[in-house]
Amino acid sequence: MNLSSILVYTSSKHLEDLQSSLCALPGIEVHHQCHDTGRLIVIQEAVDEKTEMDGLRRIKDLPHVMAAEMFYHYVDDGNTLPAESQNGEVLSWA
Amino acid sequence: MGITRRTFIKASMATATAAAVGLPVSQAALAAAKTMENDWRWDRGVCRFCGVGCGIQIATKDGKIVATKADPDAPVNRGINCIKGYFNGKILYGKDRLTKPLLRMKDGKFSKQGDFVEVSWERAFDEMEKQFRKAYSELGPTGIGIFGSGQYTIQEGYAAMKLMKAGFRSNNIDPNARHCMASAVAGFIQTFGIDEPAGNYDDIEHTDTAILWGANMAEMHPILWTRIVDRRSKHPNMRIVNLSTYSNMSSDMADLEIIFRPSSDLAIQNFIAREIIKRDAVNWDFVKKHCVFATGPYDIGYGMRNNSDFAFKKEMDTQAEQRMHTLDKFEAIGQRRKPGTKVPQDAQAKPGAHWLIEFEEFKKGVEPYTLDFVAELAKGDADESLDQFKAKLQELADLYVDAQRKVVSFWTMGFNQHQRGTWVNEQAYMNHLLLGKQAMPGNGAFSLTGQPSACGTAREVGTFSHRLPADMVVFNPKHRKTSEDIWHLPKNTLNPKTGSHITKIMRDLEDGSIKWAWVQVNNPFQATANANHWIKAARKMDNFIITSDGYPSISAKVSDLILPSAMIFEKWGGYGNAERRTQLWREQVPPPGEARSDVWQILEFSKRIKLKDVWGEQKVPGLKAAGFTDGKMPNVLNGARKMGYKSDDTLYDVLFAHERNKKFAWPDPIANGHDNHTVDLLGDGWFVEKALFEEYAQFGRGHAHDLADFNLYFHKDVRGLKWPVVNGK
Numbered sequence: 001m002n003l004s005s006i007l008v009y010t011s012s013k014h015l016e017d018l019q020s021s022l023c024a025l026p027g028i029e030v031h032h033q034c035h036d037t038g039r040l041i042v043i044q045e046a047v048d049e050k051t052e053m054d055g056l057r058r059i060k061d062l063p064h065v066m067a068a069e070m071f072y073h074y075v076d077d078g079n080t081l082p083a084e085s086q087n088g089e090v091l092s093w094a
Numbered sequence: 095m096g097i098t099r100r101t102f103i104k105a106s107m108a109t110a111t112a113a114a115v116g117l118p119v120s121q122a123a124l125a126a127a128k129t130m131e132n133d134w135r136w137d138r139g140v141c142r143f144c145g146v147g148c149g150i151q152i153a154t155k156d157g158k159i160v161a162t163k164a165d166p167d168a169p170v171n172r173g174i175n176c177i178k179g180y181f182n183g184k185i186l187y188g189k190d191r192l193t194k195p196l197l198r199m200k201d202g203k204f205s206k207q208g209d210f211v212e213v214s215w216e217r218a219f220d221e222m223e224k225q226f227r228k229a230y231s232e233l234g235p236t237g238i239g240i241f242g243s244g245q246y247t248i249q250e251g252y253a254a255m256k257l258m259k260a261g262f263r264s265n266n267i268d269p270n271a272r273h274c275m276a277s278a279v280a281g282f283i284q285t286f287g288i289d290e291p292a293g294n295y296d297d298i299e300h301t302d303t304a305i306l307w308g309a310n311m312a313e314m315h316p317i318l319w320t321r322i323v324d325r326r327s328k329h330p331n332m333r334i335v336n337l338s339t340y341s342n343m344s345s346d347m348a349d350l351e352i353i354f355r356p357s358s359d360l361a362i363q364n365f366i367a368r369e370i371i372k373r374d375a376v377n378w379d380f381v382k383k384h385c386v387f388a389t390g391p392y393d394i395g396y397g398m399r400n401n402s403d404f405a406f407k408k409e410m411d412t413q414a415e416q417r418m419h420t421l422d423k424f425e426a427i428g429q430r431r432k433p434g435t436k437v438p439q440d441a442q443a444k445p446g447a448h449w450l451i452e453f454e455e456f457k458k459g460v461e462p463y464t465l466d467f468v469a470e471l472a473k474g475d476a477d478e479s480l481d482q483f484k485a486k487l488q489e490l491a492d493l494y495v496d497a498q499r500k501v502v503s504f505w506t507m508g509f510n511q512h513q514r515g516t517w518v519n520e521q522a523y524m525n526h527l528l529l530g531k532q533a534m535p536g537n538g539a540f541s542l543t544g545q546p547s548a549c550g551t552a553r554e555v556g557t558f559s560h561r562l563p564a565d566m567v568v569f570n571p572k573h574r575k576t577s578e579d580i581w582h583l584p585k586n587t588l589n590p591k592t593g594s595h596i597t598k599i600m601r602d603l604e605d606g607s608i609k610w611a612w613v614q615v616n617n618p619f620q621a622t623a624n625a626n627h628w629i630k631a632a633r634k635m636d637n638f639i640i641t642s643d644g645y646p647s648i649s650a651k652v653s654d655l656i657l658p659s660a661m662i663f664e665k666w667g668g669y670g671n672a673e674r675r676t677q678l679w680r681e682q683v684p685p686p687g688e689a690r691s692d693v694w695q696i697l698e699f700s701k702r703i704k705l706k707d708v709w710g711e712q713k714v715p716g717l718k719a720a721g722f723t724d725g726k727m728p729n730v731l732n733g734a735r736k737m738g739y740k741s742d743d744t745l746y747d748v749l750f751a752h753e754r755n756k757k758f759a760w761p762d763p764i765a766n767g768h769d770n771h772t773v774d775l776l777g778d779g780w781f782v783e784k785a786l787f788e789e790y791a792q793f794g795r796g797h798a799h800d801l802a803d804f805n806l807y808f809h810k811d812v813r814g815l816k817w818p819v820v821n822g823k
Contacts, residue, residue, distance in 0.1 A: 031108030
């Protein structure tokens with residue numbers, strides 16, 4: 001299982017729009033946002049590395065994204081989690 | 095249950111991220127996030143993927159990496175990772191990791207035509223030794239080679255370089271960093287006499303202008319790009335210029351995008367120099383105090399072989415250029431000749447020759463590079479009008495020349511992997527020096543690096559065919575003496591003749607003048623231009639090639655012996671980044687199967703070769719022709735005996751496991767519970783990576799390359815240290 005936290009930079013005036021676009025993407029949850037600095041923290045879940053890379057690129061390609069970089073990667077500590085989840089939440093289009 | 099845990103992990107990761115980048119989070123959330131990490135061991139490391147040198151943190155549990163994150167306290171990346179950093183943990187766990195030595199065999203014996211068969215390390219080293227002796231006795235020190243790397247840890251590069259130069263008396267060790275940084279290095283040495291940038295990343299927060307010359311930083315150096323974007327958002331006067339041969343992601347944030355024809359950046363630089371002079375903007379105080387004007391030959395060829403003996407049929411037209419180049423109309427203007435003139439490339443043997451000139455001659459040299467000429471030559475976007483392009487060039491010159499404006503020029507491979515890479519590096523310095531905008535906060539020409547330790551290992555340790563540590567060179571008798579003294583070698587052990595650079599090692603395999611080669615921490619049979627030549631040489635010629643790798647790369651597959659290697663956090667190591675920052679790490683997890691560190695491989699192999707095998711008289715072709723008194727290297731065994739060595743001592747005894755190094759005992763409290771498989775396998779209780787680091791540091795201390803004590807890099811408040819480190823700072 002692949003989990004990453006991603007820090008997304010935008011401008012304050014586009015924060016809400018971008019948050020809606022992010023929430024509409026499969027495998028993405030928006031966890032924190034800061035209006036003053038135009039930053040959002042999202043968690044992305046993907047089935048494999050390639051999907052996760054493509055997933056980051058798709059965020060970078062959204063309108064109003066100034067930068068999006070990964071921060072924290074969870075590899076799997078052996079307590080294997082089921083790879084699928086409810087409502088197609090996991091990013092697995094690849 | 096799974097979903098609950100997943101939700102919990104996600105929330106914890108988000109909280110940890112928020113806290114690290116300064117977003118508000120509650121104490122309760124923070125405490126909950128910590129619970130997830132209860133039985134994890136966190137330690138610091140450095141990203142292994144590029145020259146930026148981002149600090150990361152690594153969590154391990156039961157001998158496996160379970161999580162990685164950017165280090166919020168790392169001054170380079172300040173808590174952010176790019177897409178490359180993502181792979182630091184994952185790279186260790188690919189399905190096709192190599193875990194056993196593999197030797198090509200037929201009927202139970204080594205055969206170049208055989209298939210790979212799993213063998214023991216003992217069997218692998220037996221064959222390596224046998225083939226080494228065969229090549230060395232036939233061809234001497236020039237008959238062997240090592241393909242080194244800009245991804246070597248400092249200790250790996252140092253051990254490999256010392257074994258080759260001090261042990262085997264061969265200078266045929268050269269890194270893949272030659273491909274990416276040779277022109278950067280030559281530009282530094284020719285301009286400053288020292289091989290490293292004067293600036294550092296903090297210049298980003300002090301500058302008003304970032305000018306990118308062939309560096310797509312948005313995609314290739316995203317962390318530094320984040321800092322540039324951040325500076326632009328906070329500093330209204332900040333301008334970003336992206337010069338490129340095609341439109342790329344860095345243009346998205348640029349105030350000015352200049353698309354130019356390949357190689358015409360040289361002309362643009364000359365245009366800027368001409369504008370500086372024309373606008374009377376030369377900073378004469380600075381120039382008179384710090385600079386001289388110099389020039390060199392232009393008929394230097396293209397670095398190819400100077401004969402067509404090995405050129406494939408379809409390469410003949412390119413090969414012919416090496417000897418004779420026909421000028422096009424633009425070159426003719428620059429060289430003040432007629433178009434179509436055939437210019438013999440007479441200076442190809444000494445392309446770095448240079449001589450002093452007066453300012454007036456310099457001024458005359460750049461005079462042809464008018465706006466009209468350069469715009470016509472350099473315009474790279476067919477959809478742009480000449481007038482639009484001219485306006486852009488003017489604006490570029492305005493930004494450089496403006497006395498109130500600080501400027502940093504950045505470049506990477508757009509300059510370095512260039513037909514005239516050394517020249518264009520030198521031109522960048524030329525313009526910054528003319529303006530006096532160099533070596534001060536926010537001002538400077540900054541050569542970015544591609545590989546994680548191209549600076550720290552390849553260049554600073556000197557794993558090049560012409561180098562010794564700390565910017566010293568093999569052809570300088572004083573430098574050899576300094577090295578022989580530090581290494582406790584008899585006089586004249588070191589080979590004074592520059593060895594084969596990485597492309598020449600390939601050519602030597604092709605023409606049979608190298609018959610034993612070891613690939614370490616790189617993939618030259620994929621990454622070297624004209625790979626069709628080299629793969630053929632590896633497979634068809636009489637030679638023995640060893641590749642140490644974590645995965646079955648192209649180089650591994652064309653080799654005769656594959657040695658399974660420990661990867662980044664499976665060993666102790668250190669890297670030096672593009673701003674002279676040295677960062678060390680501990681072994682985090684054990685290597686899989688029988689994979690072992692490169693340091694172990696180098697030292698273990700050195701146990702098999704004795705002084706009497708290599709320190710007798712050695713013939714070195716071309717020694718006399720290169721200006722040395724004798725055509726061969728002397729027998730130094732008598733000198734060795736006087737120093738207390740025995741001719742039956744191994745290179746391991748003399749070069750590595752000597753008393754001075756054995757003072758560094760393992761275990762050492764600095765390990766803080768971490769293992770060291772290299773030390774365990776060698777089995778004689780000295781802390782190899784610490785000893786090698788401290789021995790290497792002797793070369794630079796007191797010579798402006800000062801490294802700190804090994805232990806200081808592991809201090810809880812230290813996130814790497816930029817050299818020179820003086821009094822711990």
